[in-house]
Amino acid sequence: MYATNFVQRFAQELRHPMPRPEHLALAIAGMADAMLDIDHCLRQLDELAAQVEVALAGLPPGREQAERFLYVLAYDFGFTGNRENYYDPYNSFLNIVLRDRVGLPILLSLVCIAIGERLGIDVTGVGFPGHFMARYQDEAGAWLLDLFNGEVIDCSDADRYLSQIFQRPIVLAAEAHQAVTAPALARRILNNLRNVYLSRGDYPMAARVLDYLLVLDPTNADYWQERGLLHFYSEQWEFAARDLKRYFYLKGWLSFIFGLPATGDARPTVDQYDEQLLQTYWQVEERRRRIN
Secondary structure, three states: OOOOOHHHHHHHHHOOOOOOHHHHHHHHHHHHOOOOOHHHHHHHHHHHHHHHHHHHOOOOOOHHHHHHHHHHHHHHOOOEEOOOOOOOHHHHOHHHHHHHOEEOHHHHHHHHHHHHHHHOOEEEEEEEOOEEEEEEEEOOEEEEEEOOOOEEEEHHHHHHHHHHHHOOOOOOOHHHHOEEOHHHHHHHHHHHHHHHHHHHOOHHHHHHHHHHHHHHOOOOHHHHHHHHHHHHHOOOHHHHHHHHHHHHHHOOOHHHHOOOOOOOOOOOOOOHHHHHHHHHHHHHHHHHHHHO
């Protein structure tokens, strides 16, 4: 059995006209498990959906159906928020969330979205500031599902509910209720992981997160710079040189890097930070030469 190229699979899913969030999330999870069986995880979601469908049988559209949907996931299957270890990276990997039934709000909402899609129910993600929820909508109305806390909320009560969670007044703009696209959901998962790994000083894993972010935004110079520095901190000189060179290319400075005069009109205008970055690049090149 050979390891899957999960970054490539992530990119392939993004090329679909309607990327599926659970497929993107499982490709992301592959960064921590090279032998992850995505098909097994998708079958788990299929099985969960089949059991939720049985529980909803006979219920008319409306809040009672939304409450039963959440009840089955929260109380029959035990999905809940991981409050004790909120910043554990496992909370952001869908395969682990399906196994352990705990995770971050965004991953638990993703479970709701994936099950809703399988049952033909309109369940979308809503990225409120600081707290992600799913929105369950049918012909009778719409409700927010907070699987992290096991609650169903009227959409009109979102301000009050979030104010209660954060213990401060929250006033949401109308656009805060917009559904989050699958790529935007994936970006949010990745940014959560990026912050966790950076806070732990785990530079190799943070660099893996940047692999995915660069698929989403390949011309983002800051991503290339960040990944180059992460490789630098990990003493991966070849990768650091490649990424820093790409950063300078995107900034329009590559000709300067390759030997144009350091003074005069040909020299690009750079700030103090980028001067330091240039020095880092020369350090990387010197270490590469010593190795080669």
